[in-house]
Amino acid sequence: MSDSGTVVDDTVKTEAVAVPSHKPGARRRVGYVAGVFVLLLVLLLGAVVVLIAQGSIPIPISEVLRILTGQEALTEVHRTIVMDARLPKVIAGLLAGSALAVGGAQMQTLFRNPLADPFVLGVSSGAILGAAIVILGTSGVGWLAGLGVVSQLGVTGAAVVGAAAVLLIALGIARRIGDPVVVLVVGVMLGYLAGAIVDVLVYYTDPERLQALAAFTRGSVRNVTWSELQIITVACVCVLGLSCFLSQPLNALLLGERYASSMGVNVRQVHFLSLASVAVLSGIITAYCGAIGFVGLAAPHLARGVLRTADHRSVLPASALVGAVIVLVAEYVAGGNGLTTVSLPLNSVTAFVGAPVILWVLLTGRAKRRVG
Amino acid sequence: MSEVLKPALQALGVTAGYRRRRHPAVAVLQDLQLEAHPGELITLIGPNGAGKSTLLRTLVGAQPPLAGKVLLDGVDLTTLSPRRRAQRLAVVLTEPVDVGLMTVEAVVALGRIPFRPWAGRESKRDRDAVDQALADAGVEDLRHRMLSDLSDGERQRVMVARALAQEPAVLVLDEPTAFLDVARRIELAAMLTKLTTTTGAAIILSTHDLGFALRRADQVWLVGGDGTVTASAPEDLAYDGAIARTFAGDNMSFDDASATVVVADVTSDATVHVVADGRLKLWTEHAVRRAGWALTGNASGHVLQVEPDSPCRWRLNGTHLPAATHAEGVGFDSLVAHLRGRGAARNGKAPSPTSRRAPQ
Numbered sequence: 001m002s003d004s005g006t007v008v009d010d011t012v013k014t015e016a017v018a019v020p021s022h023k024p025g026a027r028r029r030v031g032y033v034a035g036v037f038v039l040l041l042v043l044l045l046g047a048v049v050v051l052i053a054q055g056s057i058p059i060p061i062s063e064v065l066r067i068l069t070g071q072e073a074l075t076e077v078h079r080t081i082v083m084d085a086r087l088p089k090v091i092a093g094l095l096a097g098s099a100l101a102v103g104g105a106q107m108q109t110l111f112r113n114p115l116a117d118p119f120v121l122g123v124s125s126g127a128i129l130g131a132a133i134v135i136l137g138t139s140g141v142g143w144l145a146g147l148g149v150v151s152q153l154g155v156t157g158a159a160v161v162g163a164a165a166v167l168l169i170a171l172g173i174a175r176r177i178g179d180p181v182v183v184l185v186v187g188v189m190l191g192y193l194a195g196a197i198v199d200v201l202v203y204y205t206d207p208e209r210l211q212a213l214a215a216f217t218r219g220s221v222r223n224v225t226w227s228e229l230q231i232i233t234v235a236c237v238c239v240l241g242l243s244c245f246l247s248q249p250l251n252a253l254l255l256g257e258r259y260a261s262s263m264g265v266n267v268r269q270v271h272f273l274s275l276a277s278v279a280v281l282s283g284i285i286t287a288y289c290g291a292i293g294f295v296g297l298a299a300p301h302l303a304r305g306v307l308r309t310a311d312h313r314s315v316l317p318a319s320a321l322v323g324a325v326i327v328l329v330a331e332y333v334a335g336g337n338g339l340t341t342v343s344l345p346l347n348s349v350t351a352f353v354g355a356p357v358i359l360w361v362l363l364t365g366r367a368k369r370r371v372g
Numbered sequence: 373m374s375e376v377l378k379p380a381l382q383a384l385g386v387t388a389g390y391r392r393r394r395h396p397a398v399a400v401l402q403d404l405q406l407e408a409h410p411g412e413l414i415t416l417i418g419p420n421g422a423g424k425s426t427l428l429r430t431l432v433g434a435q436p437p438l439a440g441k442v443l444l445d446g447v448d449l450t451t452l453s454p455r456r457r458a459q460r461l462a463v464v465l466t467e468p469v470d471v472g473l474m475t476v477e478a479v480v481a482l483g484r485i486p487f488r489p490w491a492g493r494e495s496k497r498d499r500d501a502v503d504q505a506l507a508d509a510g511v512e513d514l515r516h517r518m519l520s521d522l523s524d525g526e527r528q529r530v531m532v533a534r535a536l537a538q539e540p541a542v543l544v545l546d547e548p549t550a551f552l553d554v555a556r557r558i559e560l561a562a563m564l565t566k567l568t569t570t571t572g573a574a575i576i577l578s579t580h581d582l583g584f585a586l587r588r589a590d591q592v593w594l595v596g597g598d599g600t601v602t603a604s605a606p607e608d609l610a611y612d613g614a615i616a617r618t619f620a621g622d623n624m625s626f627d628d629a630s631a632t633v634v635v636a637d638v639t640s641d642a643t644v645h646v647v648a649d650g651r652l653k654l655w656t657e658h659a660v661r662r663a664g665w666a667l668t669g670n671a672s673g674h675v676l677q678v679e680p681d682s683p684c685r686w687r688l689n690g691t692h693l694p695a696a697t698h699a700e701g702v703g704f705d706s707l708v709a710h711l712r713g714r715g716a717a718r719n720g721k722a723p724s725p726t727s728r729r730a731p732q
Contacts, residue, residue: 114472252485254471255534262432263538264458264486310472 033314036306040321047328048094052086054337086336092224093331094324095236096289097299099281101323102243102316104296105303106274109250109312111171113180114361117297117354118282120184121170122191123163124291127283129194130162131155136201156231160283166190167275181362219292219346221331228288235284239277240320246274247312254310292327293347294354299323301357326353378446379407380541380574381431381461385440388423388430397438400426402599404440408542408574408591413565415585415606416578418595419619424578425546427595431576432463432544445541458486462535464545468527469519476514476522476530480505483537502537508570509533510563525556529563536571543567545577549584557581561588582619586610586631594618642715643668644688648678656686659704663711676707 053064059078066073068087073079100118107116107123118124134155169190174183224232249270252260261267285292303318304310330350335343383406389399400423408414418424429435431442433449442449444460462483471479483505484498506512509532514522519530528548535543545564549557561584564575568590576593579585585592586606594602594609596618602609609615616626619633627634643666646656656678657667677687683703688710690697699710 248485248488251482254474255469255479255482256465256467258434258465259463259469261434261454262458262461262463263482264453264455266454304473308473309478310474311478 033307033309036318037314037321040318040325043325044094044321044328047325047332048090051090051093051328051332051336052082054332055081055086057081088224088226088229089221089331089336090328091229092221092232092289093327095229095232096221096285096292097295097323097325097327098240098320099236099285099323100292100296101299101303101319101326102240103278103281104323105300105312105316105319106243106246106250106278107167107296108300109253110271110274110278111174111180111183112256113174113183114301115180115184115297115358116187117294118163118278118286119191119291119293119295120297120358121166121187122189122194123166123170123278123282124286124293125191125194125198126162126164126166127159127286128162128291129198130158130160130165130283131287132198132201133162134158152228152231156284156287159287160279162194163283163286164275164279166194167279171271171275219290219350221289221292221327221346222343224288232284232288235280239280242273243277243316244313246270246277247316250274250312251310289346291347292350294350294357295323295326295330298350298354298357299326301361326350378409379443380410380445381408381576382406382443382446383431383437383440384443386430386437386442387439388426388435389438390426390435391438399438400599401595401601404601406431406593406601406603408576410541410572410574411568412574412590413568413588414574414576414591414593415589416576416593416595417580417582417585417615419597422595422597423599424595427593427601428544428546428576428578432461433457455486458538460540461542461544462538462540464528464531464535464543464548466547466550468524468551469531471519474519476511476517476519476533477502477506479519479530480511480533480537483534486538501539505533505536508536508567523556524551525553525559528552528556528560532560532563532567536567540573543571543573543575545575547578547580549579549581557584564588582615582632583630586615642666642674642711642718643670644674644676644711645669645671646676646678647671648676649680652678652680652684655704656684656707659708660711663708664715665711 049061049064052068053059053061057077059081063074063078064082067079067082073082103123104117107118107121108114110116111121166187170183170187173186177183177186249260249265252263252265253267253270257267260270282296299322300315300319303315303322306322307314307318309315327346327350330346330353333344334346334349383404386401386404386406387399388401388404389397391397404427416424416427426435430437433442433444433452433454436450444452444457449457481494481498481502484494484501487498487501488494506515509529511526511529511533514526514530519527522530528551532543532545532548535545548564549560552560564577565588567573568575586609589606591603592606592609594604594614596602596614602614604614610626610628610631613626616633620626625634626632644660645668646653646660648656656676660667660676672690672692674688674690674693677689679685681702685700685702686704686707687700688698688707701707701710
């Protein structure tokens with residue numbers, strides 16, 4: 001990298017005679033952003049390997065790498081543990097973190113509110129409500145476990161619809177009120193309302209299902225199967241790809257809707273596509289992993305803070321990486337480390353990251369930005 | 373010269389207003405005929421609520437006209453895609469923006485969005501346009517600064533640079549000076565005047581600053597309170613009294629010297645002839661008006677002589693006046709106090725302590 005860097009710098013210097021050039025600065029900037037991404041990728045890979053290696057039965061890292069690269073494992077037990085238990089968990093965590101973080105980053109721009117996030121604004125609760133109505137209305141047992149693929153899709157669809165409904169209500173209120181903190185409170189209330197409806201539904205049905213539902217309001221990536229992962233992966237990868245195409249119009253929206261439309265951006269269309277992608281991402285993740293809190297809020301802020309930019313072209317992918325790392329680390333702390341037999345809900349751990357970020361945003365006055 | 377050029381923006385029989393659901397549409401401005409030529413600086417003035425914002429929104433295509441057509445380079449605005457429109461027409465809005473962490477360069481580069489595909493990268497053409505826009509708006513030095521770290525004046529210039537990055541034929545600014553102090557206003561005004569020649573764009577801006585509107589503009593669009601818009605040279609509008617009629621209400625008049633609306637405040641019928649030179653004469657007349665006296669070129673009544681000094685020395689007398697009424701003093705403060713006292717004595721009422729003149 002340093003070789004090519006020197007060469008490029010030389011050409012820039014010769015050009016600089018004609019044009020007073022800023023390009024060395026621009027090069028440094030590109031180098032810095034690339035460095036951040038490399039660092040995040042290394043962190044993510046590290047988190048993946050550690051999370052697979054550690055657990056109630058520790059597996060040597062060399063063995064983990066052998067299994068992951070498709071070579072012969074030393075013992076079949078290790079192979080089974082990695083492939084059937086830990087790898088699905090890690091992939092689910094990775095996708096959940098990325099999806100929630102990218103969803104949160106988009107919501108923060110759409111709502112012009114630095115505190116927006118699928119969990120905080122009750123979108124996850126809406127998804128649970130949607131899913132709960134379908135599950136409790138059908139003859140399924142437990143949560144998604146025991147349901148066929150078709151009914152799984154039905155439940156997932158209901159979760160996405162529930163998420164979309166809350167998003168629409170919250171955005172409608174946000175556009176009328178504007179004060180980010182009020183919108184935050186409204187979102188929390190919507191979340192409570194959806195949660196209360198779920199509780200009532202559960203109360204009037206089979207009490208045994210209460211346990212299963214309770215687990216899902218706290219978030220977990222441990223019970224995801226390979227067949228479920230296929231659905232999550234396909235959906236998340238498609239929507240994350242779509243989100244990257246939204247980067248540029250979202251950048252225009254940073255200036256406000258009036259500026260964005262003056263630059264030829266179809267604001268309604270971008271709103272629709274972006275809200276739809278947030279609904280799909282948070283709906284699917286909530287349907288399979290439950291409501292994982294604060295990742296969507298904290299990851300974009302951390303990404304922007306490290307990159308020193310609000311440009312979605314780098315913030316969206318960086319948020320995805322940061323979100324994945326947060327969820328994997330949270331899972332490690334919550335019980336994937338094998339050091340204790342206790343396993344905590346994911347939310348208890350992510351709150352340790354998310355709550356300070358909310359406080360920091362509130363105290364540094366970022367929540368007071370004007371709403372256009 | 374502007375007659376031979378094709379207008380960059382043209383309103384043909386436009387009626388501007390609002391469409392409402394289940395109600396008849398409200399026409400705010402009727403049957404407008406307006407032309408903005410390349411390189412022209414046009415100021416849009418009018419009282420609050422007369423429809424300045426409605427007119428601007430209609431001209432930039434943010435709301436369709438109720439009747440008539442707005443032509444951008446001869447093409448009906450409503451037939452252009454938002455993207456094509458954004459390649460010819462750019463806007464700067466009143467309210468300050470808060471984009472969070474963004475460098476000036478990145479914000480200005482947002483102006484290239486109409487030229488790039490959704491996921492496209494910046495081309496050399498885009499970068500050149502951004503460089504040119506930064507240079508034209510005089511914000512090259514701020515290139516790597518964060519927008520949030522800038523002052524209001526710098527930020528507004530960056531927003532102008534962002535609009536210039538769209539390489540517009542028409543640049544529309546909605547009260548760009550509203551949040552700026554006097555020096556920053558003048559700076560922005562000078563910059564916009566320069567831009568008409570460097571970029572060749574037609575610049576249309578709404579403002580409350582009558583002085584700026586009349587001094588700088590090639591053309592003034594005066595939005596009356598009666599649903600009309602009068603387009604004319606600023607001198608024509610001022611000379612034939614159109615501006616006075618639009619802005620001057622009760623107790624108001626248009627002051628030609630200062631090109632602004634003032635409180636009509638001659639409270640005494642006393643007149644005075646001022647004898648002084650240059651700037652001293654101007655400011656002495658200012659003090660006389662402030663005291664509620666009228667000025668006269670006739671030296672047969674009161675004569676006020678002022679000698680340059682710091683503070684100035686003044687002497688008030690008159691050849692036909694009794695010697696007892698002669699007075700003299702030092703400084704404008706004592707002059708105004710003296711004139712007010714005399715004016716009040718003539719009218720038989722106590723002098724008012726408040727300042728009688730206020731800019732509109």
